[in-house]
Amino acid sequence: MNNISTDEFITRRENLSNYINDGIFILPGNTSFVRNHDVNFDFRQNSDFWYLTGFNEPNSVMVILFKPEIEYYLFVEPYDVHHHIWEGYRAGIEGAKNDFKADNAFPISELEKILPEMISEFNNIYYRVGSDKRIDSIVSSFYSTQLRQVTGKRGNYNINKNQNNGSVSIIDPVPFISELRMIKSENEIKLIDDAIDVTKKGFEHINTILNQNMTEYDVQVELEYIFRKNGSRFNAYPSIVAGGDNACVLHYIDNNRSLSDADFLLIDAGAELDYYASDITRTFRLNSNIDSLRMEAYNIVKEAQKNAISAVKPGQTLKDIHMKALDVLIPGLKSLKLFDHSIDEILSDNLYTEFYMHGTSHWLGLDVHDSSPYSINKSEIELKPGMIFTVEPGLYFSARSQYSDFNKSLTGTGIRIEDDILVTENGNRNMSEDIVY
Numbered sequence: 001m002n003n004i005s006t007d008e009f010i011t012r013r014e015n016l017s018n019y020i021n022d023g024i025f026i027l028p029g030n031t032s033f034v035r036n037h038d039v040n041f042d043f044r045q046n047s048d049f050w051y052l053t054g055f056n057e058p059n060s061v062m063v064i065l066f067k068p069e070i071e072y073y074l075f076v077e078p079y080d081v082h083h084h085i086w087e088g089y090r091a092g093i094e095g096a097k098n099d100f101k102a103d104n105a106f107p108i109s110e111l112e113k114i115l116p117e118m119i120s121e122f123n124n125i126y127y128r129v130g131s132d133k134r135i136d137s138i139v140s141s142f143y144s145t146q147l148r149q150v151t152g153k154r155g156n157y158n159i160n161k162n163q164n165n166g167s168v169s170i171i172d173p174v175p176f177i178s179e180l181r182m183i184k185s186e187n188e189i190k191l192i193d194d195a196i197d198v199t200k201k202g203f204e205h206i207n208t209i210l211n212q213n214m215t216e217y218d219v220q221v222e223l224e225y226i227f228r229k230n231g232s233r234f235n236a237y238p239s240i241v242a243g244g245d246n247a248c249v250l251h252y253i254d255n256n257r258s259l260s261d262a263d264f265l266l267i268d269a270g271a272e273l274d275y276y277a278s279d280i281t282r283t284f285r286l287n288s289n290i291d292s293l294r295m296e297a298y299n300i301v302k303e304a305q306k307n308a309i310s311a312v313k314p315g316q317t318l319k320d321i322h323m324k325a326l327d328v329l330i331p332g333l334k335s336l337k338l339f340d341h342s343i344d345e346i347l348s349d350n351l352y353t354e355f356y357m358h359g360t361s362h363w364l365g366l367d368v369h370d371s372s373p374y375s376i377n378k379s380e381i382e383l384k385p386g387m388i389f390t391v392e393p394g395l396y397f398s399a400r401s402q403y404s405d406f407n408k409s410l411t412g413t414g415i416r417i418e419d420d421i422l423v424t425e426n427g428n429r430n431m432s433e434d435i436v437y
């Protein structure tokens with residue numbers, strides 16, 4: 001079914017007890033979305049929901065009661081022969097209990113009947129308000145009923161209790177799940193290694209066939225063909241295949257231009273495998289005769305990436321890693337004669353953001369930009385073994401920009417190099433190091 005064991009899903013649910021002692025936890029999965037008329041978009045489960053359930057069907061809701069011992073319930077679409085004939089199998093109530101280890105399971109159509117009874121036993125409701133209209137309505141009607149019992153109604157009010165009513169609390173549990181997702185298990189690391197391996201096969205294929213007679217689209221389909229062929233049903237995100245100035249659009253996805261007059265092709269793409277993402281960028285040279293200033297810019301980015309990765313070890317923060325990239329990029333911009341200012345001025349006045357306008361790193365996991373926090377209570381997250389993130393410095397010299405490129409030879413060039421880095425006990429492992437340059 002998947003490479004995360006039933007036991008690991010149980011452990012993840014139990015880990016919520018670090019945050020929740022007494023209360024009801026409610027998390028809706030993703031619903032199916034209409035693409036047009038009676039056709040839906042490909043379904044992809046909500047990552048938090050997947051992380052805790054491993055349940056891959058739309059329109060489901062998980063509920064855990066912490067008493068504090070755990071009772072785990074799933075609301076699901078029931079098995080239905082008509083649905084089986086037209087669309088396929090569903091686990092249904094029995095499958096949710098037997099295969100997904102729910103203590104009990106109910107048809108999703110009974111949510112409005114059963115959930116209010118479950119909620120009524122608790123004062124702490126762990127639910128992100130706004131994530132599901134039906135649950136919003138159940139939670140808010142319970143909340144307002146409880147509140148009115150404490151503060152009074154119909155002209156008989158307890159005004160003092162209105163501020164500190166000792167009544168029901170609604171608490172957002174998503175930050176807890178995000179923190180749990182920050183440290184990857186052995187199995188998760190293996191899955192991300194496998195996803196990176198699929199991406200590597202795609203990039204290597206492109207490296208052997210790439211030429212200036214291709215279009216960005218030609219490259220995209222060849223790349224994604226290799227992803228699909230190697231077991232990745234979805235990309236982790238839409239592939240960015242950007243020649244020339246298009247590489248200065250950070251999330252460029254039009255992918256429709258000819259490469260005939262481009263020097264570089266920036267490919268930022270990643271296969272998703274069994275729900276886990278990879279995220280790799282390479283800037284390929286399309287001809288062997290590229291202007292030396294452009295090549296100098298390329299080498300600055302490469303050097304910045306090397307410098308940043310070599311600093312990755314437990315105790316550092318992603319801000320520290322970003323600074324290590326800037327330590328190379330800013331002098332590099334000066335050597336390209338783009339600034340007369342001092343390095344301190346370029347940094348403190350953020351002048352470099354004309355050419356480097358994004359961060360150096362983001363977490364990687366079930367989401368390409370994994371949802372884990374960058375700071376907790378205003379203090380930066382310190383790196384620990386098992387964390388995975390990208391290191392992706394770049395330089396962008398867009399034709400739309402007003403910068404003073406003294407001979408315009410950099411204009412229309414975007415360069416980024418990105419690898420996926422695992423923090424280890426003593427330093428780091430570059431998980432994608434062997435992907436072609």
Ligand SMILES: [Mn+2]
Binds near residue numbers: 279392418
């Ligand atoms: Mn990235």
